[in-house]
Amino acid sequence: MRFLFFIQILFFLFTTTSANAQIFGDSSLVKVSGIIVDSDSITPIPFVNIINNRTNKGTISDTNGFFRISILKTDTILFSSLSFEKKPFHLSDTTAASCFFKIIMNNKNYKLAVVNVYALSKQSQFRYDFVHINLPEHLYIKGREIYVPGIPNYDGPRNPNASPIGSPVSFFYSKFSKREKSIRKLNKLLKQDSINYIINSKYNEKIVYELTGLKGNELIEFIKFCDFDNHYLLKNTEYDIYTKIIQKHKNFKSRKTLPKKQ
Known part of the structure; x- marks a missing residue:
């Protein structure tokens, strides 16, 4: 009995350790x-x-x-x-x-088969040919009518409750919800990591080099030209910082190409 009790304790400790490793092992x-x-x-x-x-x-x-x-x-x-x-x-x-x-x-090239394009003289001819097209048997749904949007004089079923794709409401919701997610993500990082670690992970010489291709003294000169303070780097997301670096790089290049005054 003592042996079985000892085995049960070992099993409990093993499973608890494994669970903790799964929960806290995100390092x-x-x-x-x-x-x-x-x-x-x-x-x-x-x-x-x-x-x-x-x-x-x-x-x-x-x-x-x-x-x-x-x-x-x-x-x-x-x-x-x-x-x-x-x-x-x-x-x-x-x-x-x-x-x-x-x-x-790398770009991928697609080889397409020959496509024959025919002009239809009238809209009614297109409507008739489209509605009476011969579909493969596995694509045909028995009893299903075809609705052709924008074609007049057609009595097929219409869905009055259909919502338009890409409406302004869905666009603004998507845009601002992504912004809110980005802010929440940044706040979570601020709690977990130190300030210096966060800044270095979002903005350093390697990142600037990857975005601009600048090296050596020119890279150091460009970083001084950007002049980002810690408050800006902490407040903004990587996306905002990287976009700003690209904009600054364009200004940096245009400034260097300006003719010098005599």
């Missing part, structure tokens, strides 16, 4: 951020799908190609976007807890 997570660019033009690629192969979850890049995701060092993430080749990515053993990368994606 192995790496905060990966970066920018995704086209290999030909080196321009940012928006709305790239970024999927963690282990969890099958991920995120997408924003309109300026920036992204951020937290993964384990052993994870592999897959970048994919229409008209670009898929790009797998994994971290090295020496990767820090927070890092910034420039992801370069």
Whole structure:
């Protein structure tokens, strides 16, 4: 009996330790951020799908190609976007807890079959041909009418409760909800990490180099030109900072190309 009781205690301690390791073992997570660019033009690629192969979850890049995701060092993430080749990515053993990368994606060419285009003389002819099109059997739904939006004199069913796609309400909701999420995320980081760590993770020489390509003295001169204070770096998100760096870089280049006064 004592032996069985001893085994039960060991089992309880083992399961408790494993649960704690799962709950508090997030120290192995790496905060990966970066920018995704086209290999030909080196321009940012928006709305790239970024999927963690282990969890099958991920995120997408924003309109300026920036992204951020937290993964384990052993994870592999897959970048994919229409008209670009898929790009797998994994971290090295020496990767820090927070890092910034420039992801370069190659264009993908699609070979399309020949498409014949015919002009229809009248709108009524298009309506008739469209409604009476011969669909494959597996795509045909028995008893389902076809509604052609914008075509007059058609008595097919209409859905009065259908909401328009891309309406102004949905646009503003999406825009401001993302802003609120970004602010909440920043507040959470402020509680977890020290001020210096947060600043360095969002703004350092490596990030500026990846965004601008500047090196050496020119890089140091540009950082002085940006003159970001700690309050600005803490208050704003990575997206706002990176966008500001790109704008500052344009001003920096134009200032250097101005002809000197005689």
